[in-house]
Amino acid sequence: MEGPNLQHxxxxxxxxxxxxxxxxxxLEPDTQTTLLLTVSPCKTDTVRILIDELQPIKARYRVPDVxxxxxxxEHLRVERRSEDSVTLSWSSGRHQVRVWRFPFRLEILSEDKAMVTFNSKGRLWLETLQGPPGATSHGSELQEDHTGGLWKETFRQFVDIKANGPSSIGSDLCLHGxxxxxxxxxxxxxxQLRDTRDGEPYRLYNLDVFAYDLSSRLGLYGSVPLLLAHKPDRTLGVFWLNASETFVNVHYSTSDHQDGRTPPVKRRRVEPQTDVHWLSESGVIDCVVLLGPSPQQLFTQYAQLTGYQALPPLFALGYHQCRWNYADEDDVKAVDAGFDRHDIPxxxxxxxxxHTDGKRYFTWDSALFPEPAGLQLHLEKKKRKLxxxxxxxxxxxxxxxxxxxxxDGQHFVKNRQGQIYQGSCWPGESSYLDFTSSDTRAWYSRCFGLDKYKGSTPSLFVWNDMNEPSVFDGPEQTMPKDAVHYGGWEHRELHNLYGFYQHMATVEGLITRSGGVERPFVLSRSFFAGSQRxxxxxxxxxxxxxEYLRISIPMLLSLSVAGIAFCGADVGGFVQDPEPELLVRWYQAGALQPFFRGHSAKETKRREPWLFGExxxxxxxxxxxxRYCLLPYWYTVFHQAHTSGLPPLRPLWVEFPREQSTLTVDNQYMIGGALLACPVTEAGVQEVKVLIPGSGEVWYDVHSAKAYNGGRTLSLPVTLDTVxxxxxxxxxxCRSAECGSCTADLQQLPLSITVALDSQEAADGECYLDDGHSFRYRDNKAFCLRRFTLLSGRLLCR
Structure with missing residues (x-):
């Protein structure tokens, strides 16, 4: 995984x-390979490093649409030039780039001190594409003719044939300090990412992994190749834009630095550093360094690059009840009535x-769901969705x-022989839609039209599952890497993008269905950078x-800092049956996380909330x-994510960047900038420890209003009811004064405002409101954003 040291x-x-x-x-002297390097400092305080073959035999894949x-x-100028290096600067004047001649390395500097060194250990690697011997064309029709040597790879019973030979790329970066x-x-x-010298690298490869192993670096359903580094005075990001199988090694160490301002005896000082090595199967090197310097600025830089979190419709922030599968229309109506009967919104x-006819999507089992539109109307009368x-x-x-x-529309992925690729999934023998094609996405989007999707109504929304893609009889239960997509691109180039594109097409379908008026809601299992849009x-x-309840918190925090802000975990666990205490604790945690859904497999016992005793x-x-009373606050922090890139769920170090004690905490978190949550994730406990950050700050227990000074760890007694x-x-x-039976009720209910005074007896905050469902907030500026400020005992609203 570490790769050779090539002195470019x-x-x-x-x-x-x-x-x-x-x-x-x-120039790589041994092979005489010539590469083209482009360095682009941008006005967003990011630096893009792009490396490709100077003259490839055909274009290498560059990730589109992300x-x-x-x-x-920025307009660049040469600041200094010597025989060994050239230093470039730009108008902002805060940063510089220095390129060293031999061995090649690229430094990004702040105040003439290196923050990031690209190719610090000489692991820049780019395997050049090859053409078949004697061939005049490099199209996919030649793939089957060349299966010897490195061009053929066998995994169990699967054979992967590389059309243009091995094409891996990689490089290392040193993050100083x-x-x-x-x-x-x-x-x-x-x-916090672990040092990988004690085991496997982190793998980014989207796979359907049932009941996945814990404390594992293997890839799961989605991937975001964004790494964030933080120290008290700076946050940096490294975005490696590549959609092929990718491995990342992380090494923590210290380095000696000479400081000319100190006497010779004390010249050497030790500084921490993190070395990160990326290796991808194919594509080009497209690496963006995000310079921060604050966590908030970095989140904005990343959102400017890959898109801001979509503002969800308000109902999507409520509670979702799911099961594989509710049996029929009567079952759905009975569960719906159960929530009303037990006064649970x-x-x-x-x-x-x-629910489908033989696993054919866009259909209904006519015996079990004879009147699907009527069922949706039954729910819609209560302002609920399906x-x-x-x-x-x-x-x-x-x-x-x-x-x-x-x-007939050529919308399926093909195999390397040019025939429609077939694999096994829920319906049995299946073909897979090629969402990388804009024509296929447009066709798929039209499938959601009310005229085409019989039995659907405007209150029907969508869940994209199995879209890694999952192929039961494929290598690693996914699509072969030599399958061929639109434009002749092999699946290996874009594997991690597949679910991203289905998510995109589904969202576009729901927006088009509404005439461009209504905000969609689509849940996807697979994702990539940009899926937050x-x-x-x-x-x-x-x-x-x-154990799975505990790991869900760092998993959601990792997603949040990587831009995927609207995230959640199946409450109660998808497989196996939770004991009542675990179920309660999971509901308590899920209610304090962005996406809140109870879900379970068909083999599990029914677990609607009223089945376990009063x-x-x-x-x-x-x-x-x-949760419902807090929805005005949740909606406000999602507005912040939508406009600034700040995630609703935040590790403590995001809000308290200078406090060392927060850097490794991942069992508690901030919701926005105002609330600190520490869900109970241990069985039978009567006391929990909570880090209250912010020396000199004041914190208030939201249930008792008891005040605590920050900068210490509390030992709190807990019962089963304590969160x-x-x-x-x-x-x-801002909260709702009442909870109602669903989010639609909140529009009619008064707000309550909780003011928590700091040590100066001041406070401020904001509340965002709109109609909760349309794009009028964007297109007509139809929204209300109120700022509340308490000064000298007076609460001001403006």
Whole structure:
């Protein structure tokens, strides 16, 4: 995984300054391979490093559609030049880039001190594409002719044939002064990334992993190749834009630095550093360094690069009730009535694959769901919604019109022989829609039209599952890497983008269905950088155990700092049956997380909240009602995510960047800037420890209003009803005065405002409101944003 050390030489005399940045050639002396390096400092305080073959035999894959727009490049000038290096600067004057000739390395400097060194250990690596011997064309028709040597790889019974030979890329970066790094979701692991010298690297490869292992660096359902490094005075990010299988090694260490200002005896000082090595199967090196310097600025820089979190419709922040599967229309109506009977608010009930006619998506089992539109109308009268599943595999059925449309419209992925690729999934033999094609996405979007999707109504929303893609009889239960997509690109190039594109197409379908008026809601299991623009994701097939409840918190924090803010974990665990105490604790945790859904497999016992006795029902009722009362605050922090990139769920170090004690905490978190939550995740405990950060700050228990001074760890007694939540002194939090039966009721209910005074007896906060469902907030500026300030005993609202 570490790769060879190749001493590339930067040909400084080829340096050209263009509107897109600085360009120069790199030469690898042993192979005489020439690469083209482009360095582009941008006005968003980011620096893009792009490396490609100078003259490839065909274009290498560059990830499209993830960047929302090309950032404006700064005008570069040569600051200093010597025989060994050239230093470039730009108008802002805060940072510089220095390129060293031999061995080639690139430094990003602040005040003439290196913050990041690209290729610090000489691990820059780019395997050049090869053409078949004697061939005049490099198209996919030649793939089957060359299966020897490195061009053929065998995994168990699967054979992977590389059309143009091995094409891996990689490089290393040294992050100077940093000893804590985060990000790289999705892994069932802690928030801070571990040193990989004691085991496997972190793998980014989207896979369907049922009941995944804990404390694992193997890839799960989605991936975001964003790494964040933090120290008290700076937060940095490294975004490695590549959608092929990727491995990341992280090494923490210290380095000696000479300081000319100190006497010779004391010249050497030790500074921490983190070395990060990226290695991807294919593509180009496209690396963006985000310079912060604060966590908030870094989140904004990343959102400017890949898009801001979509503002969800208000109902999507309510409670969702799901099961594989609710049996029929009567079952759905009975569960719906059960929530009313037990005075538990909820907004959405979900149907899994069994609602369809033989696992054919966009259909209904006519025996079980004879009147689907009537069922939706029944729910809509109570202002509630229905969500149904829509997976990317299409049952091979020549008598099914939708399959024939997809086949005849060339909407399926092909195998390397040019035939429609087939694999096994829920319906049996299936073909897989090629969402990388804009034509296929447009066709799929039209499938959600009310005229095409018979039995659907405007209150029907969508769940994309199995979209890694999951292929039961494929290598690692996914699609072969030599399958071929639109444009002739092999699946290996874009594997991690597959679910991203289905999510995109589904969202566009729901927006089009509404005439562009209504905000969609789509949950996706697979995701990539930029998926935050489309909606929500969840952590997949977890297990009903305390260990999975505990790991869900760092998993959601890792997703949040990597831009995927609308995230959650199946409450209660997808498989196995939770004991009542675990179920209550999971509801308490889920109610304090962005996406709040109870979900379970069909083999599990039914677990609607009223099936475990009145004590359990009362405890679950209480936390769901508290969630609904807090929805004005949740909606406000989602507005902040939508406009600034700040995630609703934040590790403590985001709000308290200078406090060392916060850097490794991942069992508690901030909701916005005002609330601190520490869900109970241990069985049978009577006391929990909570770090209250912020020396000199005041915190208030939201239930008792008792005040605590910050900068210490509290030991709090807890019962089954206790959920430690604190409001930060100096903040104002808006709640609903009542909970109602669903989010639609909140529009009619009065707000309550909780003012928590700081040590100066001041406080401020804001509340965002709109109609909760349309794009009028964006298109007509139809929203209300109120700022509350308490000064000298007077509460001002403006």
């Amino acid at each position: 030489r930067a040909l400084l005399d080829t340096l050209v300054l263009t509107e897109k940045g600085a360009r120069l050639k790199l 960047r929302t727009e090309e950032p404006q490049v 940093f000893s804590h790094v985060y990000g790289l979701p999705e892994h069932a692991d802690g928030l 909820y907004d959405v009930i979900w149907l899994d694959i069994e 969500v149904v599943i829509s997976d990317p595999h299409i049952k091979v059925d020549p008598d099914w019109l939708l399959y024939c449309e997809a086949r 489309f909606g929500a994701i969840w952590t997949g097939d977890n297990v009903a155990s305390w 004590d359990v029902t009362a405890a679950i009722r209480t936390v769901i009602q508290q 430690p939540v604190f409001q930060r002194g100096g903040s104002v939090v």
